[in-house]
Amino acid sequence: MKVYFFATCLGGVAYSKMCVNAIKILQKAGVEVIFKKDQTCCGQPSYNSGYFEETRKVALHNIALFDQEYPIVLPSGSCAGMMKHDYLELFEGHGEFDKVKKFCSRVYELSEFLDKVLDFKFEDKGEPVRITWHSNCHALRVAKCIPSSKKILNSLKNVTLIELEKEEECCGFGGTFSVKEPEISNAMVKEKIADIHARDVEYVISGDGGCLLNISGAMQKMGSKVKAMHLYDFLAYRMGI
Template sequence: MRVFFFSTCIGAVAFADTCINSIKLLQREGVEVIFKKDQTCCGQPSYNSGYYEESKKIALYIMNLFKGEEPIIVPSGSCAGMMRVDYQELFKNTPYQSQAKDFSQRVFELSEFLEKELKVCYEDKGSPTKVTWHSNCHALRVTKCIASAKSLIKSLKNVELIELEREEECCGFGGTFSIKEPEISYAMVSQKIQDIQSRKVEYLLSADSGCLLNISGAMKKQGVNIKTMHFYDFLAQRIGA
């Protein structure tokens, strides 16, 4: 099997190791991974800010860059949601509507591809630990891939998943929201951190780089010692990938 890998902006800038680990998880299953070096942003920041015409240009570039039949694997429910759902909305009733629909059907967030398409079976090689999970808003409500990520966590025999009480509440990142409304954003992430601390876990896991940057940065300021880790780094580490 051959797949395209979409690294995301934050992946390219701040989570390069996570992208490499994500690719290793695919290669471990015998998948040939193609990385398009000319890939760029999926267009979500401009789309969420109301710049729809500008977003169409970016989306069309991405759709043309990833032409073919291969699945497009994205290690982010946020970007996957943009490419799978919002692209169709952008090009509704336009000459590109059919192309956007065909493209969207090839987009998978990594956890759902591992669980549903590759049907992976992992041997947990790590020591016993307790973790909790943060669901980013787009993955939860647009891509709807959280169940796959949790299924993979629960398959690790030495990992105990302790659910957050207010898991479905935003951490306050929201892309440009955290820049435009920093006071509100910080209040939201502080509530999220209180919930995380109450779980008495070793790790906070999430499959969204932006949320992790937001939460881990606030934790550092507040002196909270719980480890934060991208889910695909954690998964690769547990299985020795």
């Protein structure tokens, strides 16, 4: 099987190692990965800020770039939600809608692809560890890929997943929200971190780079000993790759 890999903006800027690990996991699952060098943003920042015409140009660029009938796999529920569902709303009533709909049907968040398409079984080679999980808002409510992510984590024999009391509450990042409303964002991330600390875990795992930047940055300032790690870095680590 061949797939396109869409790294996302944060994947390229802040989580390049995670992207490499995600590709290694796909290759371990027997998949040939195609990385298009001209890929760019999914368009979510401009879409959420009301720049719809500009976002359509970004979407059409992506549709033209990933032109073969291969699945498009993303290591981010946020961007997957944008490209799989929000593109449909963006182009509703436009002449390109049918083409966009066909494109959207090929988009998968990586954990969903590993779980539902490949049924890939992970071999856990790590020592026993306690972790907790933060659900990104867009992954939870739009892409709806959280069940696959948590199913994979729960399949790791030496990993104990401790649920957060307020798992589904936003960490305060929200893309441009954290820039426009920094005080509210800061209060939200402090509540999230308090919940994490109450779980007595070594790691907090998430499948979204934006949330991780927000949570890990705040925890670092607080001197927290809990490590924040992207889902696909964590899985690669547990697999020993």
